[in-house]
Amino acid sequence: MTYATVMVSLALDQPNEARLQVAGELAERFEAALVGVAAAKFAPPLYFTDGAEAQRLIDQEDASVKRCLADLEAEFRAATKTRGGRAEWRCAMDFPTRFVLAQARCADIVVSGGRSPAFSDAFSLASPKDLVMQAGRPLLAVPDQINWLDLRSVLVAWKDTPEARRAVADALPMLRKARDVAIVEIPEEDDDRAAVMARVSDVASWLARHGVTATARVPEATGDETAAAQLERIAGDVGAGLIVAGAYGHSRFRELILGGVTQYLVTQTARCVLLSH
Template sequence: MTYATIMVSLASDQPNESCLAIASEMVERFDARVVGIAAAEFSPPLYFTSGEQADKLIEQGRNAVKTRLSELESEFRKVMNRGTKHVEWRANMEVPIRFVAREARAADIIVIGQSRDSAFTDPFARVNPSDLVVQAGRPLLIVPEKADWLDLRSVLVAWKDTPEARRAIVDSRPLLRKAKDVTITEIVEDGGSHEAALKRTNDVVTWLSHHDIAANALVPEESSTRDAAASLDSIASSVGAGVIVAGAYGHSRWREWVLGGVTQHLATESTRCVLLSR
């Protein structure tokens, strides 16, 4: 199993340097083809007018979007045309989440920049990773803005005995195979058994060994779900993790999906690259 096709999603309203740097490194590590993707749509202002003035405003707005998409393509090709075997660009004028989620069928993994102000992400200018992980059916590698390389010296897998975590560890196997150290950790829920958590994580370690991936289990004696995000960050720091692998969890509300606290933290606030899968 490998990442044969890596897709990198670019935003039109925030820097893409880190995202492109990580994607370029992954392309080289996995000898993969790369697909750059971007979409944007003109959003008329709330004080929208009518008639000839409105038509002019719409035309100017759409032309600005076209120009920005062309700039993103140039930015993408400038980074990726340095010896990459197969480079492809896809862009469209539509709501970004719709376009990227639809085109995700062409990729094994999607590299995307972190949206720190998730609640204020402009849906007409970029894809919110929290939305994409629910809709894409592909793992995401979420890149913090200040990341400049893919640190695989140590990878931390945040285990939870759920379908999402099992899917995430399967999706991350190519990455884990490149890592120097892999740690499987579980945060024991209030009232949960440390011994049972250790048994579960050791099962995962054994399973990985049959895929030629060496790992170790780490279940802290004192951990709590009351501040699971802080506990996970603390564990990541203690093992020097450069990447965190996790399942994406949440719950549904009427016509929307709301990510849980730890998943939202990983998607929007982590200082490390995060592989999320659902």
């Protein structure tokens, strides 16, 4: 398995430099095509007018959105002109999430920013929370502070779920290029530690058969530290430049509300995160 097409989602009113840099590096490493996508839509005002004045307002705002999209295309072209690979731009006057989700059909992996405000503007931003839960492709969330894709040390946050299994499989191309890979499961207080170690050891053995040398690690259970806090501490200990994890939602609201660890992974600012759902 490899990545043949990398898609990067650009956003209005947000920094795009980090995600463009990482997406470009990813495309170069795997000799993949790079597709840039962006969309935005005129947000109707909270007051009403009619006739010629209404049409003038609509035309004015549509023109503004088109200028913003043209600026994003120029930013994408400038970031890719020296990379030498295949680059393609796609944009539309549409709801960003809807447009990006549709375009994701042509990609192996989607790169997005890591910022995900609690109440994002559906007219101008494809939230990484929405993308990871609905795209059907792995999402690489890139914090604004990151300036390169650091694969020297990768942390796999394991949980014996379909989402985590998909995430590890989706991450295989990157794991094969990593120098050190650690597989960690945060045990619950009542977990049998031997059983937990057996699970992560199975994953390490599976990865070894795919050419990836990985170490299995199970920290001592602790009741005074959240799973997200433990994960952050371990990631710091191993110097992880990338975390690989499954993305989880909450019951019937799973498409809208992410679980605690997933929420942390989407919003942390120290390292890139590959998430699959």
